[in-house]
Amino acid sequence: MMTISYEYEGALYVNLTNRCDCACVFCLRHNGHKGSIYADDLWLEHEPTRQEALDDLLARHFSQYRELVFCGFGEPMYRADDIVWLVDELKKRVPNLPPVRINTNGHANLFLGRDVAPLLQGRVDTISISLNGSTPEEYCAVTKPRQGVQAWDAMLDFARECREYVPHVVMTIVDKDKTPEEIARCRRLTEDLGVTLRIRAYIPD
Numbered sequence: 001m002m003t004i005s006y007e008y009e010g011a012l013y014v015n016l017t018n019r020c021d022c023a024c025v026f027c028l029r030h031n032g033h034k035g036s037i038y039a040d041d042l043w044l045e046h047e048p049t050r051q052e053a054l055d056d057l058l059a060r061h062f063s064q065y066r067e068l069v070f071c072g073f074g075e076p077m078y079r080a081d082d083i084v085w086l087v088d089e090l091k092k093r094v095p096n097l098p099p100v101r102i103n104t105n106g107h108a109n110l111f112l113g114r115d116v117a118p119l120l121q122g123r124v125d126t127i128s129i130s131l132n133g134s135t136p137e138e139y140c141a142v143t144k145p146r147q148g149v150q151a152w153d154a155m156l157d158f159a160r161e162c163r164e165y166v167p168h169v170v171m172t173i174v175d176k177d178k179t180p181e182e183i184a185r186c187r188r189l190t191e192d193l194g195v196t197l198r199i200r201a202y203i204p205d
Helices: 050-058 077-091 108-112 136-143 148-164 182-192
Strands: 005-008 011-014 067-070 099-104 126-130 170-175 196-200
Touching: 005 050, 011 050, 011 136, 050 077, 067 077, 077 099, 077 108, 108 148, 126 148, 148 170, 148 182, 170 182, 182 196
Parallel strands: 011 067, 067 099, 099 126, 126 170, 170 196
Antiparallel strands: 005 011
């Protein structure tokens, strides 16, 4: 049984891919975990097709969820076009679809080689981007992106651009091993970008 969607704290989460271009030091994937506090097994036997994902989601009763979140055991924006298709299909079929959020590392334009931020307009209500560092060096040490420091610039550019297309742009940091100075720098950075900072508590294994 493959986990395409799962519930957590009143929201419905969608697990579309296990691909990721980062190897974050705090990621459960590297600690031998198959799942997380959210769901038991988020490793996919295969990436679900659009139709498989849609069928899975249409079996849910959306009136009970406060939010629909694209976030699984991977970077969801590898499937940017499929997310767009799914949201469009769900909006057609589900009256009062709950607000849509994407949790992302913000590297989509870099690894897809094109600008996908405009696709989010009218479809996504919140985009939550993992900041995880207050300087390029700190960011690369924590997230270990395949593209190195280029990923830091791509992430900041993506956050800036998303403001044009998405009502709520949030950047998150995990409070583990962060000094007050680092948190203050992150706060200044997000203020300069004109986006919201959310500090998340670290969840131990």
